[in-house]
Amino acid sequence: MDRFLQHLLNALMLGGTYALLGIGLTMIFGIMRVVNFTHGELYTFGAYMVFFFAMTLSTNFFLALVFAMVLGVALGAAIEFVLLRPLRGASIDTTMLIMIGAWIALQNSEQLVWTGVAKSVIHPFPAEPVVLGPLSVSWIRIFVFCVAILLIVGAHLLIHRTRLGKAMRSTFQDRETAALMGVNINAIQTATFALGSGLAAAAGALLGPVFVLVPSMGDMAALKSFAIVILGGLGSFKGATLGGFMLALVEEMGAGYISSGYRDAMGFLIIIVVLIFRPTGLFARAERIG
């Protein structure tokens, strides 16, 4: 039982960042119809930026997190501007190929800059875990979880309460009519890609200090984001949030009670099963980006 609860707690902690990754990807797909293969690279980028500010430049850790997220947004905007904007209206296959090319180029640029040697970010939280009866969890994880939840809520509010968010949702629901309302569709797409990228960078920035940094760390993050998004239904904000927690739970339980070797297979098996039986994702009826 203790072990079960510990697994549950671990899943909860991990789920927050998974949800963050999923939301970023689902927003981009929902509004832009682009399968973003660079998502994992933004995650990696976020992590290395925290390293760069906190470790290389000795900036305050929390400030470094903020910088990393802001730069993630900027990089996302740049990718959108350079690679996607000229291809507006191209088929989903074309943009997918472009994004695969960008993914390969970005990952290896990261390798070039940071080398393959793993990097570690020292964080200011105590090493001793918080002990709750039979359970334990580290301070940094709690911090990461809280920030992730804050970002999720923030993204939710942004999408539902702000003018920009409304413009995004309207673009997603009916592009032509949104244009009739005076929405600058191009700008909205850039903003969406930047925001989605920023969330991925945030996930990387948060998890970087928990884990270690290697240039290929984004691959798993990207594949998991796909799993989460499929689970929740492409384009669904709530679906991605729930999907993030569900994937974490299934992985944790699968590794704990079935076989740790198949931990990563769980997500993909879920994708396949979900798509066979509910091709539009588990939360197809849930409210779409809005």
Added chain:
Amino acid sequence: MLEIEGLDCRYGKVRAVRDLTLEVREGELVTLIGANGAGKTTTLKAISGILRPAAGRIAFDGEDITRASARAILAKGIAHCPEGRHVFPYMSVQENLDMGCYLRRDPGGIARDLRKVFERFPVLEERRRQMAGTLSGGEQQMLAIGRALMSRPRLMLFDEPSLGLAPNLVETTFEIIAEIRAQGVTVLMVEQNAYAALELCDRSYLLESGAVTLTGSGAELLDNPHVKEAYLGG
């Protein structure tokens, strides 16, 4: 107020509008009638800037808006109430109305206009928090009109406002349009329901195969047998 000269629009190889010329004067209610596929909707899309014309010139208040963006055209005071309502289904009624004044930055004026819309369509106020996709067809039409009004337009383009509505709602819709016009908004309306449109309007243009074949006051066209032929064949 609005002048169109020699407008040509194409979808790929299909020429949907051919050498179309028309004008709308301040305060008028002008209708475009004609059978399906005559090019009416295309004309409206070209005016509101979501479709690039292949040739021709569109001017509003004497200013060339042929190549202007939808955003710029809206800012100049042209609102387009599209065919089939096109409310944002997963946004609430309030949010749909918010989208109508997306470009406006005057909170006071927006609040006043919102008041007006709610006075005109009390049902929208009742359903303020409801998702627009769950409204009935008639309510959606009200919302679409309300949303267009929120931009405080000087010229409103209506595309088939009666389409798919129950007969009593069709009447109501036309009454509302007449009212809007009475309050000083110029209206250009596309309508398949020719007789109703002709009774309502000051002037009308009959479109066939993308070109204007007949023009005149509503009453003149009502009496012209060619109108019936255009719809039902000769």
Added chain:
Amino acid sequence: MNRWATWLWLAFLFSIPVWMTNQYYLYILINAGIFIIAAMSLNLLLGYTGQLSLGHVAFFGIGAYASALVSLGFDLEITDSYTFVFAPRPVWVGLLAGILVAGFFGWLVGRISFKIRGAYFVIVTISFAEVVRLVALNWIDLTEGPMALNNIPPLTLGIPGLWELTFWRKVPNYYLVLVTCILSYVVIARLVRSRLGRAMIALRENEPLAASVGIDVTRSLVLAAVVSAAMAGAAGGLYTHTIRIIDPDVFLFIYTVTMVIMVITGGKGTLAGPIVGGLIFGILPEVLREVASPEVQWVMYGLIMIAIVFFLPDGIVPALASWWRDRFGAGGGGAESQSEPGPGPEASGTVTDTMGERA
């Protein structure tokens, strides 16, 4: 004239080992050849039916594993008291088994995934490859997992005791790959110019219209998937018996990406496209190896891919074909059938002509 060109071209290919004495280049060609077969198979799905399958390496890897396991033999403990023992079989049996098993998985994946389209289909195919990789990694009893299957025998042909040819060295392997390449080309060429292939092309171009004239959508797609998977399995079999070791890394996404790049660069939906793309991307990494550090090589790889999609979206073969047409005017024409999109009549093959297919 076309017929002569074809024979000349084939003679050239068959003569390469005679004058290309540097075995390293032969090795590069063998490897490129194997990936050309894989790319041709992917082209059937991606180019002709228009389904972007990003899990194609799964079929390649399944073929490789199946072929390796059949020729190495394996034991599987089913229950404590019963162990299934599979004795080693000759390599050509393994190759056949690889083709069949891969074809079977093609059928399976086709059946379940063609219900969905677009981004969903793409992600399902990626997931499928990833699951297969994880199974290969963790089913230690069968695949030895990450410890890899090694000492995989090379192909041996002939009559035991009388005359045998073992494909140890480059030259016989080159011919083996060349012949398989030609066979694959002929299979694809015949298929896409047949009634069944036209049905696949029809689905790519206009699915509702295809259905309305009586083409069974699912059946055609599944057929394409089976042929494509079986051919990828053949490539995987060749791969495993020339490289002689196989581990779960064969399923890495990057291999699928390589195949996709080959097809897109060369020109999807053209017969020559995967060959051209396969030669370029089979050779390019070796050229880059000379001039750039590894990371830079990869960065360039990614950038080249972007550049190609941007500037030659249809690929090199259609671009060359249209350049040729503009420069020298259209040849042929009339009622001559050409199942390929972009390229002009001269792109229609003559290999099949020389094979006497057309009356």
Added chain:
Amino acid sequence: MTREIAAGETVLAVENLGVRFGGLVALAGISFEVRAGEVASLIGPNGAGKTTAFNAITGFLTPSEGAIRYRDSRIEGLRPNEIADLGVVRTFQKTSVFAASSVFDNLLIGLHRRGGARLWEILLALPRVRAEEARLRAEAEEILDFVGLSARAGEPGGALPYGEQRLLEVAVALAARPSLLLLDEPVSGMNPVETASFMAMLGKIRARGITILLVEHDMRMVMGVSDRVVVLNQGAIIAEGTPEEIQANPEVIRAYLGHGADRRAVGRA
């Protein structure tokens, strides 16, 4: 394929066909028949449900209720290719050809049902496959000739001028050897000259013994070619009869020209 059908006998019977999308009723239980050898038209204002009816008959959507009979078979719920196999072939409202394939290949694709070569036969290039190909080519040439597109055989379908693309569409449908041909707005977007030649073509198709069901907005064309017209409005049939009857039917006039017509009529009275 089954027994011979005499002219005038009912071939297609739509019985109480209903289609709903979620809460929206697109077709509310309509019934009509098409008889062998005739040209029947389905007309009605925008949103009346004509294309929905087409889609239901040809298997592109499954009706919520009712039955569709073609000759002796129930066809509702069958897949489009199964329905095509029974001889019911349609064209589409928006131009729909295999744009990148040559005109000749468009025809060959259309002739899919006329071939039977199997995969292994094709891969082995058996003589019977070659014979079949030769036969299909001959048939394709014959149809191209029939619609007058022989000169265009080598050009990509998508490169043809608009009017010819619409002809090609019909040719592709004809290649599938329909006994009932459903045409969805075949002349929309055509200029009057093209429309006229298309009407002539329709006569030739009909002369081949093919029954035609037409959806069309161009009323001159409908009234000119139809034997019978069925009028739909808001998902229900409001009139049925000869072109002359339809043109005089007040219900139809109201559907097309609106409620004002009543008031107009009253006003005039």
Added chain:
Amino acid sequence: MKTLIKSTGFALAAAAALGLSGTAGASEAIKIGVTQPLTGPVAASGNYVVQGAKIAESFLNESGGILGHKVELIVEDNKSNPKEAVATAEKLIVRDKVPVLMGAWSSTYTLAVMPKLIEYGVPMVVETSSSGKITTSGNPWIFRISPTSAMEAKSFGTKVDQFGIKKADFLVVNNDWGRGAASAFSAMLKSKGISVGVVETMDAKAQDLSAQLAKIKASGGDTLFVTTGVEQITLVLKQAKEQRVTHRVITTGGSSSPDQLIAQAGAAAEGSYHLLFFAPWFPEAAPNPDVAKKFVDEWNKRGHNFAGLTEGFRGHDGIMTIAAGIEAAGKAEPDAIRQALWGVKVDGVNGDISFIKQGPAGKESGQNVPNVYIVTIKDGKVALP
């Protein structure tokens, strides 16, 4: 078809161009081919090995080269991938005509290269791979200086009593190395009457190991054997601390770098034990202190990462072994080098290197019996236990 001919012609022209550019003039230097993972998941280790090998190259050239010739390393990246490992071997042997290779880090890459050694008759010194298969599969061109997992386990077995282990659990990377170590060490432990609890695996790229650790915590063992790269060991130690896994941690495989662990895992690394094949903190404790000291000094002088020393020394030892082989053969020819390698005695950083025969008779591979060291982390410093 014409297009096919034209366009493939283009590509072949490119191939021909490549051929022309690749003709290197006959150089006087003796070339040694090195294939290592310089990119991909295990790139860090491969780069360290190459840094060590380059140091050996300088040492050799400073002392006049081999047989009067300069030594030239030709380093190729096998991209952490067996297919590329074969490509590098082909390139090095056929194109660069190297008479001997060193490589290829992971067992999988080494196994992939092995058929090529037979095909071309070129010997290879294996510096890192631990799989037993490499020396037992009957490849007479293989000479391994690194220990197999079984040798490491056996060596550790002589000291296992001092740890008083009752029940051991394993957490290993899911590859040949991790799995090989788990089976070798559990066999050794069982033979000593120690029970084995759970054997958990982790993907080489996995970062969140909480599920595995929760399971290990529940197993009730007292010692956790961890086999993986240093990055993942860092994660294991940190996350074990978070989850209050109280096991004593012993890492095997010689790839852990205690300094890096101290720097990155901090207090979580305290009290962990590490099996190493070189302990650079205590070069004086090595069997050949001069060699070890000289190497460590040069490493530091070049500004390489100190943490990389436990990997980097393998590159040095491998090249030194090859140099001794060429020296003994008297000529840089593959078969002569192969035969000479059987007789070499090299003073390596790890200790004395010489080869014993392993594998089927007539086709034996060479295997060195290296030294194994145990260090522990005490008060944030590396110490001998």
